[in-house]
């Protein structure tokens with residue numbers, strides 16, 4: 555397996571390919587209208603993520619993590635500001651254009667795995683390639699390659715219910731990577747897993763990062779956030795820290811005050 559099969563390579567010349575950020579956001583705001591009241595979830599967020607960075611986004615409940623994740627993932631549009639994803643301006647695209655960009659550039663991993671329960675591991679991983687119009691034998695070849703990459707080459711005919719939570723999340727990671735995205739976007743990927751399995755999944759993210767992938771991981775867990783080289787800390791819809799190894803004092807205020815109770819002091 556070469557690293558090139560993990561992520562998209564641009565068709566532009568090589569020097570542009572290696573200097574162009576994967577995420578370039580400037581002054582992004584997002585507000586929602588609740589009856590007569592306007593709720594602002596993000597107040598002018600700017601974020602630059604270069605190719606092959608591993609970034610975690612952390613913040614307490616209500617700080618704007620999901621809102622930011624939805625914007626990064628082209629699942630929603632900002633109220634104002636600029637967003638360029640892998641060289642493509644996003645802010646003014648319509649819904650179907652956003653869906654195309656999403657399918658082309660982003661691999662999603664969610665807390666709840668979001669696998670098709672009646673489909674095998676192989677079919678789950680191959681699914682995004684159907685939408686990409688790739689023929690069956692090629693879909694299966696690529697899906698198998700990705701399942702081997704995540705250590706599930708011996709489980710390809712198993713259905714999600716026949717696999718552990720950690721194995722299901724590895725299938726979801728394989729599915730996210732099968733289209734060779736520019737960005738792996740993970741939303742609380744260890745939220746449904748026990749601590750040992752969480753550590754295994756985080757180890758997998760590290761290996762993928764070492765293989766050249768660009769990863770943005772959203773979490774409320776300071777332990778998970780601390781595992782990445784760069785942490786972006788959100789509070790009240792603003793970035794209050796962005797840099798390597800956020801100090802423990804910032805990470806602890808960034809986490810949900812209830813999470814230590816919920817997770818037995820983690």
Ligand SMILES: Nc1ncnc2c1ncn2[C@@H]1O[C@H](COP(=O)(O)OP(=O)(O)OP(=O)(O)O)[C@@H](O)[C@H]1O
Nearest residue numbers: 586588593595613614615616617618619620621622
């Ligand atoms: N669709 C919506 N309509 C109105 N307000 C919203 C909507 N989505 C989010 N908000 C508000 O925006 C703010 C940020 O919410 P968001 O869900 O992004 O936070 P979060 O950090 O992901 O929280 P959690 O960790 O609890 O999921 C909150 O005040 C929330 O109430």
